[in-house]
Amino acid sequence: MARVVKLLSYPVKGCAGMPSHSAVLTPAGLAHDRSFMVTSEDGVFRSQRRDPRLALVRPEIGTDGRRLTLHAPGWGSVGIDVDDSGRPREVELFGAPFRGIDQGDEAAAWLSDVLGTPSRLVRVPADHDRVTDGRTPGTSGYADSCAVHVLSRSTLDLLNERLGERGAPPLPMDRFRPNIVVDGWHTPHTEDRAHRITIADTELGYAKLAIRCVVTMVDQQVGAKAGPEPLRTLAAYRRAAEGGVAFGTKYAVLRPGKLSVGDDVHVTSWGASEL
Known part of the structure; x- marks a missing residue:
């Protein structure tokens, strides 16, 4: 069974994440x-x-x-x-x-x-009325786009395997700044096809693939760029049709509520990957 193993919010856009054991999921x-x-x-x-x-x-x-x-x-x-x-x-x-x-x-x-x-x-002011894009519209604060970024451990494991083949060191999860990290999806990039997800009493709707930028090249512990990885390796197997490379998935919030580390992750609707 897939489950939540990390929850991270980023109160200030671009700054370090704030981990928590439990969190309230809002529409944003x-x-x-x-x-x-x-x-x-x-x-x-x-x-x-x-x-x-x-x-x-x-x-x-x-x-x-x-x-x-x-x-x-x-x-x-x-x-x-x-x-x-x-x-x-x-x-x-x-x-x-x-x-x-x-x-x-x-x-x-x-x-x-x-x-x-x-x-x-x-x-963000109280009357912030942003509408985000993607297959499932939603809202968010000052995120790049959609409200929730989901990434699985198996997806990162595959990247680190590919990096190892190039003689490059593995990268930590924080390079990709996810909100929800899932373990138990044994096939890498399962999140690409998980179009409706329920976690505890919350529900997420697939919006789009997460197109990665140079922020993934920043060492989050020292605050400096350490490229060219992972973009060089991702370009070899994760090129998106609209350009760039995809890694992880963005979701809109369909049903707010509370979720916690250890909660089961249920996929209620599957779809084809857009990669």
């Missing part, structure tokens, strides 16, 4: 996932594509979402009371306009020091 994904975003002073989002040091920033947020603390080795910590009622400002994510509530000068100054460039921190 795991609670607080990508509900904050680091931007330039003029509102353009920052990501590990250009700012790999974001990987060093480790967020902690309470279950009520009222207090956010950011840690980074060598820079200490900063804690803020979350502002969710301030006046939103214009921000930009992949060229698309959104809004965000600025979280103040203290967090901005700390992040600017860590990243070495002027930065601000914003939060």
